[in-house]
Amino acid sequence: MLAVSAAVAVAAGVATTTIPTEAGLDTLVDSDSPTVEATERVRERFGEEPVVVLAKGDLPELLLSEDIFSLLRLEGCLSGSVPEGGKATPGPCAELAELEPVEFVSGPATFLNEAVVQIEAQLTRLAKRLPAERYREFLLEIATRYGITSLPSIDNSQFVSTVVFDLARERGTPKARLAYLFPNKEAAQIVVRLKPDLGEAERRRALELIEALVDESELENGTFVVSGAPVVVAGVSAALKGALRLLFVVALAVMSVTLVLTFRSRWPLLPLVVALAAAAIAFGLLGLLGGALTMASVAALPILIGLGVDYAIQFQARFDEAVEAGSTGVDAARKAAAASTSTVATACLATLAGFAALQLSPVPMVREFGVFLLVGVAAAFALSVTAGFAALALRPTGGRSLFQKWGISGGRRPGGDPPRRGGGSAAEHRGRDPGDRTRPPERLLQIALDHPKRVLAIAAVLAVAGWALGTQVETDADIRSLAPQGIPAVEALNEVQETTGVSGELDVSIEAPDLTDPATIEWMAGFKRRLLRENGFAGEDPSCLEADLCPGPALSDFVLRGEETPTRKQIRATLAALSPYALRQVAPVDPETGEVGEAALISFGIRAQSLGDQQALIDRVRAAIGEPGTPGGPPQGVRVELTGLPVIAAAAADELGSSRYWLTLAGIAAVAVALLAAYRSPRRALVPLVPTVLATGWAALVLWATGIPLNPMSAALGALTIAIATEFAVILSGRFHEERRGGHPVTGALERAYARTGSVVLVSGATAIAGFAVLLASDVQMLRDFGLVTVIDLVAALVGVLVALPAALVWSER
Secondary structure, three states: OHHHHHHHHHHHHHHHHHOOEOOOHHHHOOOOOHHHHHHHHHHHHHOOOOEEEEEEOOHHHHHOOOHHHHHHHHHHHHHOOOOOOOOOOOOHHHHHHHHOOEEEEEOHHHHHHHHHHHHHHHHHHHHHHOOHHHHHHHHHHHHHHHOOOOOOOOOOHHHHHHHHEOOOOOOOOEOHHHOOOOOEOOEEEEEEEEOOOOOHHHHHHHHHHHHHHHHHOOOOOOEEEEEEHHHHHHHHHHHHHHHHHHHHHHHHHHHHHHHHHHOOOOOOOHHHHHHHHHHHHHHHHHHHOOOOEOHHHHHHHHHHHHHHHHHHHHHHHHHHHHHHOOOOHHHHHHHHHHHHHHHHHHHHHHHHHHHHHHHHOOOHHHHHHHHHHHHHHHHHHHHHHHHHHHHHHOOOOOOOOHHHHOOOOOOOOOOOOOOOOOOOOOHHHOOOOOOOOOOHHHHHHHHHHHOHHHHHHHHHHHHHHHHHHHOOOOEOOEHHHHOEOOOHHHHHHHHHHHHHOOOEEEEEEEEOOOOOOHHHHHHHHHHHHHHHHHOOOOOOOOOOOOOOOEEOOOHHHHHOOOOOOOOHHHHHHHHHHOOHHHHOOOOOEOOOOOOEOOEEEEEEEEOOOEHHHHHHHHHHHHHHHOOOOOOOOOOOOOEEEEEOHHHHHHHHHHHHHHHHHHHHHHHHHHHHHHHHHHHOOHHHHHOOHHHHHHHHHHHHHHHHHHOOOEOHHHHHHHHHHHHHHHHHHHHHHHHHHHHHHOOOOHHHHHHHHHHHHHHHHHHHHHHHHHHHHHHHHOOEHHHHHHHHHHHHHHHHHHHHHHHHHHHHHHHHHO
16 A cells, blocks of 8 residues: 555656646636637737837937847847848747747837838829929928928938927927837837737747847847736746745645644654645646646645645544554554544545535636645545555554653643543543643633633624624735746836836727728727826826826827818728738738728736726726717727736636635535535534634634735635634544543533544644645745735634634533
8 A cells, every 4th residue: 555655646746747837817717708708809819918028228319329220120030020032030030930929019110110111102102193393392391390301211310209209398208199119218118919829838939039039139228128918927837836846845844843843643744744645646636637737736735735634643643542542553553543534534525515615716716726625635535544544554563752752741642541630540530531731722622611602602703793894805916916026027027117107008909890980980089098188197298107007009099180080081091001010009901902800909008006906997997988879988889898917817806806705605505515414413513613604704803903915816715714624623523422422421521522632633733724834935925925814714713623612512512
């Protein structure tokens, strides 16, 4: 048995090294949700979320120097374009051209180059249509109005300044409508959208090539920074395995110390070995079934180890009892299994039921978390019953525990009879056996025995207060907390936001039968102006650094000039004169007919902020859209939707907040049904739930008092705590009923149960708490906060088991 278990665990551990990682925000929302479906449609038409290459430096120096040609070469390589009849520059540029992963590139040099091409084309057409004298008058009018007195080109400083800069404002200030390319006078940015049909390996390689290409590009007057949602997601995915390794090492150290210090048994680390094998098998199955390593599976590691240790501790404590009663080896293992397997199996069943309730969550990551814990807990129980007892059966007889070797007096080992006053046999002390009143379980038990009704009343009042005040605890987290803070991708994201005021993109998708309808174009322009004005980008000197929304490109920007709305014919003529490439970022153009399709995009830049603030911003945008055909709303037949990762994240936060309470209720109901099926007695089944239910209120009260925020992972907290805490209650109440069947009165049975099993539960609880506390070592803020609030919940649950459970048992028996 030990050889087979070891071989399976080692093979599973090796298999975990091949598990792919996944860190996209789409793990927070179902793929069939309207938000995700709308976002996928936008991705298919316009490409994935933008990768941003920021050029930091004085904007006039970047654009009016040789740096403009460096930008032009970089943008050309990023787009994968190869000069006609030529070859791409060897290296990342050539590989990008061969791979063709980029859907669209928009950048300062490309924008200016397109402007030059369009102006030259217009001048050529006008020269053919107008008489020479009228053509000269037109050129003079252009020179007078715009200050362009020579042929336009990207190295013509007069032309570049006229196109880019707002000459009515401070020198070097770009025009507000070009903020998506020139956020302020200290930066310019290149926006790259990857193709939506790339595989995971292709996407990862494309991002590596983009970063390599930027690394080898140089600016005389500035520096480059690469960021954007795809870069951050790739960085988090790469960091997840490192986070798992760190948590594994810390969990190993913390739980080893916890067991050595608290578990007064020979081979105190055996439960940890069994738990590690179970965790390895769980992760191995994850890889075998084609799963991916996500934030949820990383968070589950210390939880699985803690639960695996708990089962093994319970069985080992019973084995120690059998040894002290005179049995040895296989005989002691058989007696321990016969005495404890039924109770521990029932506790495991209750835990599995609580985790199964997580499958009702609307969030994929929470459901995956539940499945992973179900598999891991089942593996931990199976290994504890098989390999755990096999190892104990081979344990040599005699010897001393570490505490005895170190000369530490503890009164007894777990599972041993409590110290008795005046000596005598166990039979002589049937009835009320006071045990060792100096230890925590007995001290807490005495309070419950002396004042059971008062204990339950106070516990209920505190729980009700916690449930009421717990509704004020927000599910909130800065989006950047979803990633490890020390990785380069997050540092780059922070740098981009500090420089530009923007770190993400909010897209408004517009579908209409005819995008050249003047009413549709006029609504798009009015909607964009109104939204920017209401969200801080307004006044004589608008700034993305101060506004909640920053302007991006829109189809209406290309066809509206001045206050007068053009006719459908004029709109179509304007669009026909523009290059399809220039329009590609706002409305896909049919390459054969040159006509605009039925979909358009309005983009806005947004900053990283708390999920609550982001949800409020999205609500304002959604309210500004209005209903089709109503005042201020889009024309009839026009479909407008919000899309993008910020919308997905906000939708996930809303679902997480709303599901937090009913998931807890579902967990309670699932555990109650499991216990009713196991015991077939309502009183026997429901009494162990009393301390667990009360503890959920106490924990909520502590969270409210401390002001600790909840985060996306915390949606599973209630069901998780119920599943684990009920296990402790089932084990203690099971031992109580066993002592009652042995002929002991209520008080004596409780004292013996707590003297024999209370310390073991305390060790199990301390180990489980230590397992969750390991998450505090993570450099992912979301995992740290999750670990902290879970520790609070488990401490409350453990106190409930040690105080409220005996009071409930006494009250129930009476």
